[in-house]
Amino acid sequence: MSSDFELKVNVLPVTTYNFLHVNESTIKISDLSLGKRKSTDEAELPSGVSKKSGVSFGEAGKVFGSFSGRINVLADGYAAPNGDTSERDKEQAVRTGMGADVDRLMRDMNVTSDVYTVDEGVKADKPIAISDKYEDGEMALLSYVIHAKKDSEITVILMESSERSAAGLSGISVRLMAEDGAKITLVKTQMLGDGFVHFYDIGGACLEGAGISLVTLELGGCDVHSSAYINLSEDNSAYSSNLAYLARDDHRLDFNYVADQRGKKTEALMDFKGVLMDRAQKTFRGTLDFKSGSSGSVGDEQEDALLLSPDVVNRTMPVILCQEEDVExxxxxxxxxxxxxxxxxxxxxxxxxxxxxxxxxxARLESVARLIPDPDIMQKTIYYIQNIL
Amino acid sequence: MSDNKMAVADINHSLYDFKDIENEQDFYRMEEGLSRETVLKVSEEKNDPDWMREFRLQCLDLYNRIKMPNWGPSIEGLDMDKISSYVRHKSDMKGKWEDVPEDIKNTFEKLGIPQAERESLAGVGAQYDSELVYHNVRDEVAAQGVIYTDLESALRGEYADMIKSHFMKLVPPTDHKFAALHGAVWSGGSFVYVPQNVKVDIPLQSYFRLNAAGAGQFEHTLIIVDEGADLHFIEGCSAPKYNVANLHAGCVELYVSKNARLRYSTIENWSKNMYNLNTKRALVEDGGIMEWVSGSFGSHTSYLYPMTILKGEGSKMEFTGITFAGKGQNLDTGAKVVHQGERTSSVINTKSISKDGGIGTYRSSVIIQSTAKKAKASVSCDSLMLDSISRADTIPGMDIRTNDADVGHEAKIGRISDEAIFYLMSRGISEEDAKAMIVSGFANPVSKELPLEYAVEMNNLIRLEMSGNG
Structure with a gap:
């Protein structure tokens, strides 16, 4: 199968001035031709965790449909009044940071999903580490669904790498369902070559008392989109995101991280730090969205961008939307x-x-790398950072 | 505390919302809608020079071609076919209050404008609907060479070339749809020129009153503060409330020359049927200082983001603003700054309060261009939610194109803490008064930047809004 695509992604939850060029981003993919990629290091799963491969993208999303009444993805009266953009992602099983165009691409290209299910009450005794080392010229689209049942805990680590001189396409969709009291930690370290287009699209939903933690390092690639939309649907649910990035040469980075806080006493903590060098460009969008009914919730979003060249372009959009009085x-x-x-x-x-x-x-990048719970992958990541600098 | 309660009870809630019935015989009102004919008619009424008439027609063409904004509050309720672009009293502009027609004079008397002129202003311009009805500047200020006049007179007088070279150059009609509309039908407004090294010790004020229902006000304010000069200009606006939409699409262009300083203060209290789509912009040369103080209380819908272009080396900007969005209001306000020169600095400090279902949005942009080495920018925006049926959004943007700059941004959204209310109530203060006190304290960084009389007016407006009678 071969085709051209233009994806409109990373749409800001509410539109703003067009001259800032932050309302959305575009990914152009030419002659998309997918090989058969077999991820490695996943042979031995922790006990209580099962994996189902080859599930169609649509079918894999049905896990969210079974909680639709609780996730309540797009209820009436929740839209922001001044330029809300949620309508365009209405068809998604769970709203993601990059949005519906990624889902469409996955479906159009017949990408199948790996669905990991963690049984109720199971605290996985080790992380699931999934490693993808790409060849030069390789194009791959990957989809994962991680479903943590009630009171379970799981950590998944993705490592995407290639030779530094390699070019290609790497697109990853990860959808996370954390049932009541469940905890999902999703770690990704991306060390792709200087010619790689890469995207990483996360959508997640937390039921009562559930938590999703993201640790993300975007260190390579020439055109990188990295985004997450986490629904804190029910009371006492929590989300944290620690992200580090490095952009060099003419590389482009584009982020869209959203915490959608609906339950009472939810917590969203987002910390982004990174370095721009040479002629790199970065757009960061971070949104805390306190919906009506999210009383007692707190949200904190921090960005620390280090600019090391007079030719870099840094765009930052830290948004707070608030429809609830009793929040911070x-x-x-x-x-x-x-x-x-x-x-x-x-x-x-x-x-x-x-x-x-x-x-x-x-030190700035390593502070996030040290959050990787697998010592081997952590060391590889730190080694990469030290070498590339 | 009992005094404070008396003060709340004593406020005349009709302070701004009184309707002076306009005797149709005394007023000329252009028919509703916008067309080439209406634009030519406005131009004829204004006795425009040829270049201005052509400019208006070009702006109309732009207006028809530019799309509505695809962001911000809905302006679907605004139907230009139901807006009259030009309403004026048949009398000419006066230089003495006693010569102003009685009905209009009464309006401004109720608003306290003549009293303010006597007590604390260097000059006053008063616009009623589409035209200035009164303009005066103190003799001693005029003697310093300060020009403060209506823009139409300036267009034809000694300063005609200066007007032509500055008019809508800072806010070009291509900027957005309502800038184009303004260019097509502008009427009224003031021209201020402060010569080199002249410091005007007490403020000048323009007051805009839109009294007619279903009308638009499109005044243009052009201020040039020459090298080393200093001016404080105050703008006030109000209107009675009608059941039909009114439109304010004014334009303010401010030129701050080398080492000059301009403070531009606004207390805006348009009625809650008003669409306030105003555009304000300042250009600051080397070492110049632009200070904005902005209080937004009125309007049904506002799009208001005063913009400063820090062109000159070492130029500075400070924006201090407060927005109070009450029932039925959608106020989208903030500030924009562009750093071009080296060692430029900007400070944006805003407060937003949302109550009774009001929607308050802080929206901003900070752009640091590659030429702005050693620039510093600091943004702080706080929002206070007073109930759970209201809304407070913060949508700031930053675009930084040099590493040799320092940019800091912080924002907070929250409510009045229970502890603070409890503390005040334990001192014998009622819950309502405690909340009003805390909100006044929240607004204090803005009110302290205003002259005393205007700070009092702003605090009165906050009290009115807090009591639900705003």
């Missing part, structure tokens, strides 16, 4: 270069300026 929402952004004071301090300790910069940059 905060966002903060710090954008700039390393402070002279810090450099001076390090140089006064005998570290030259170049090395001091490298230490500060790698």
């Amino acid at each position: 929402g905060r966002h903060g952004a710090t954008i700039g270069q390393l402070t002279e004071e810090l450099l001076f301090y390090m140089m006064s300790r005998g570290i030259d300026e170049e090395r001091a910069r490298r230490i500060m940059v790698s």
Whole structure:
């Protein structure tokens, strides 16, 4: 199968000034031709965890349909009044950060899903580590559904890598269903080559007391979209996201992370930190959306962008939408270069300026890499960071 | 505290919402709708120079071609076929209050404008519907060479070339649909020129009153503060409430020259049937300072984001704003800044309050261009939700194109803490008064930037809104 696609993705939950060019992003894919990719390192699953492969994309999404009354994806009266964009993703089984065009691509290309199910009450004794090492010129679309049943816990680690000189396409859809009291941790470290177009589209739903944690490192690729839309549908559900990024050369990064807080006493904590070098461009969209009824909820979203070249472009859109009185929402952004004071301090300790910069940059990225629960993958990621800098 | 309660009870709730019946014989009102004929008629009424008539027609063409904004609050309730673009009293503009027609004078007396002029202003312009009805500047200020006049007179007088070279150059009619509309049917407004190194110690004020139902007000304010000069300009606006939509699509263009300073303060209290689609923009040269103080209380729907272009090296901007969105209001406000020059700095500090189903949106953009080395920008926006039927959204944007800049942004959304209310109530203060006190404290960073009389007016407006009678 071969085809061209243009995807409209990462649509901001509410539109704003067109001149900022942040309302959406576009991915163009030419001559898409999928090979047969077999992910590795997944042979031995933790006990209590099952895997079903070859499930059609639509069929795999039905797990969300069985909770539709509770996830309540698009209830009336929830739309933001000034430029709400939720309507365009209405058809999704669960709303994702990149949106409905990714679902359509997956369906059009007959991508099948791997569905992991964690039995009720099972606390998986080890992570599921899924590794994909791409060949030069390879194009792959992958879909995963992780369904954690009541009071279960699971960690899934995705490692996407290739040779640094390699080019290709890597697109991943991950849909997460956390039933009451369940905890899902999803880790991804992306170390693709300088010619790779990569996208990573997450949609998740948490029922009562459930939690989703994301740890994401976007370190390679020339055109990267990375996004998540997490529905905190019910009371006491929680979401955290720790994301680190590095963009070099003419690379483009585009993020759209949304916490949709509907239940009472929900918590969303999002922390984004990264480094832009050379002529890299980055657009970051982060949204805390406190829906009516989310009383007692808190949300905090922080971005810390380090700009290391006069030619970088950094766009930041930290959005808070609020339809509930009894909530606390905060966002903060710090954008700039390393402070002279810090450099001076390090140089006064005998570290030259170049090395001091490298230490500060790698420390920023490594602080997220150290959250990877698999020591081997963590070391590979840190090694990659240190080498690429 | 009993005094405060008395103050709330004593406020005249009809302070702004009184209707002076316009005697049809005394007023000229253009028919509703927008066409080439209506634009030419406005131009004829204004006795425009040829270039302005042509400019208006070009703007009409642009208006017809530019699409409605695809973001922000709905403006579906605004039907230009039901808006009259031009309404004026048949009397000419006066230079003395006693010469102003009685009915109009009464309106401005009720609003306290003549009293303010006597007590605390260097000059006043008063616009009623589409035209200035009164314009005056103190002799000692005029003697400094300060020009404060209606824009139409300036178009034909000594400053005609200056107007032509500045008019809608900062806000081009291509900017958006309602800038084009403004260009087509603008009427009224003021021209201010402050010569080099002249410091105007007390403020000038323009007051805009839209009294006619189903009408639009399209005044144009053009201020040029020359090198080293200093001015505080205050803009006030109000209207009685009608059941039909009114439109305000004014335009403010501010030129702040090298080492000059301009403070532009606005207390906006349009009636709650008003679509306030106003455009304000300032260009600041080397070492210049632009300060905005903005209070948005009225209007049914607002799109209001004063923009500053920090062109010159070391130029500065400070924006302090408050928006209070009550029942039936959708107020989308904020600020925009573009850093072009080296060592430019901007500080945006806003407060937003939502109550009784009101929708308050803070929307902004901070752009730091690659030329703006060592630029600093700081944004702080706080929103206060007073109930769960209201809404507060924060939609800021930043576009940074140099690493040699320092940008900080923080925003908070929350409610009045129970502890604070409990503390005040334990001191014998009623819950309602406690909330009003806390909201006034929340607004304090804005009110302290205003001259005393206007700070009092703003606090009165907050009290009115808190009591549900705004």
